[in-house]
Each structure stands twice: as structure tokens, then as C-alpha cells.
Amino acid sequence: MTIRHILSGAAAALLALSAASAARAFEVVEKGIRIVDxxxxxxxxxxxxxxxxxxIVNETAAPVHLTGVKSAAARANSLHVTVFADDGVTRMLRIIEVEILPGESLVLEPEAMHIMMTTLAAPLVKDQTVPVTLTFRELGDITVDVMVEGATAMEPRERPNPPAR
Ligand SMILES: [Cu+2]
Incomplete structure (x- = not known):
């Protein structure tokens, strides 16, 4: 293999990576907080x-604290973390608040930290969006449109960014 081959391979990999992330990310930035997918x-x-x-990415210059979540789609909403205990039992613990330092991210993903909506007003149907409001102690409320994926989905689909406000 020549140097040229190695270089073009690396460049192609980089290009694929950036193309994937560009196509992938649905992002909203409000009050210095970036919400992705x-x-x-x-x-x-x-x-x-x-x-x-x-x-959730904190792009402000100060720590922020996520202290609550709410949605008209459900009667009760809270922050949870899924814990896999040594006894083999999976539990979800309620989290009162989460600090996000400047430049840091909070990842909400399957089998980890998540927002839990309970007592839904109606079943959530694939392709609809539901508004979910995040409350930060320092910034107040930020509302995002959450995309409903298939019932067995483990990750979000690609979707275009909303028009800038
Ligand atoms: Cu939960």
C-alpha cells in the first residue's frame, strides 16, 4: 500500500464521519443550551x-442545573437513571437535579439516564412530535419537539434542523 492510499483512506474515513454527523444531528440552540436529537x-x-x-450541551460560560422536566403529553415527568445492580435486577432511580458544567454534555440514552413520562394523555404514535420542556435553575424553561420513533427503536432517525428563530 502506498502513502497515497493510506492518506486517501484516512481522508475518506474522516469525510464519512463528518457527513454522518452532519446528516444525523437535529439541533436546537436556545439560551446557550444545545439540544441534539x-x-x-x-x-x-x-x-x-x-x-x-x-x-444536552451546556454552551454557556457557567454551570447549569437541570431541575425539572414537563410535557403536556404526560401527567408526570421526571429524570431517571437506569441502574443495573449486582443482584441482576434493573431499577430506575429518580434524579432530583443534574449539573452540567460549561462545555460539558448530558447524555440521555437507552439503559442510562432518561426523562420518564408516565400516565400519558394518549399513546405516542410514530412520526408525531411531542413538546417536552426542560427547566434549568439558571435559565428557566427550554422546550423541544421530541420525535416519536418506532416502538423498538434504539436510536433516533435523521431529520432536518428546524428553521432558525
Ligand atoms: Cu425511567
Whole structure:
């Protein structure tokens, strides 16, 4: 293999990576907080809880604290973390607040930290969006449109960014 081959291979890999992330990310920036790819799986039954996932990036110069979540789609909403205990039992613990340092991210993803919506007003159907509001102690409320994916989805689909406000 020549140097040229190695270089072009590396360049192609880089290009693929940036193309993937460019196509992939649905992002909203408000009050210095970047929300990336908010999504939830479709519900199978209306009385089941639904977990909501997203990436939250603190682009402000100070720490922020996520202190609450709410949505008109459900009666109760809270922050949870899934814990896999030594006894083999999986539990979800309620989190009161989470600090995000400047430049740091909070990852909400399956089998980890998530927003839990319980007592849904109606089943969530694939392709609809539901508004979810994040409350930060320092910044107040930020509302994002969460995309409903298939019931067995483990990651969000690609979708275009919303028009800038
Ligand atoms: Cu949960």
C-alpha cells in the first residue's frame, strides 16, 4: 500500500464521519443550551411510561442545573437513571437535579439516564412530535419537539434542523 492510499483512506474515513454527523444531528440552540436529537419510542399501551432521550450541551460560560422536566403529553415527568445492580435486577432511580458544567454534555440514552413520562394523555404514535420542556435553575424553561420513533427503536432517525428563530 502506498502513502497515497493510506492518506486517501484516512481522508475518506474522516469525510464519512463528518457527513454522518452532519446528516444525523437535529439541533436546537436556545439560551446557550444545545439540544441534539430529542426522541422517544412509540408507546405500545397508553398506561406505560415512555422514556425520552437527547443530548444536552451546556454552551454557556457557567454551570447549569437541570431541575425539572414537563410535557403536556404526560401527567408526570421526571429524570431517571437506569441502574443495573449486582443482584441482576434493573431499577430506575429518580434524579432530583443534574449539573452540567460549561462545555460539558448530558447524555440521555437507552439503559442510562432518561426523562420518564408516565400516565400519558394518549399513546405516542410514530412520526408525531411531542413538546417536552426542560427547566434549568439558571435559565428557566427550554422546550423541544421530541420525535416519536418506532416502538423498538434504539436510536433516533435523521431529520432536518428546524428553521432558525
Ligand atoms: Cu425511567
Amino acid at each position: 430529542p426522541w422517544t419510542p412509540a408507546t405500545l399501551r397508553p398506561n406505560l411510561g415512555n422514556a425520552v432521550y437527547m443530548l
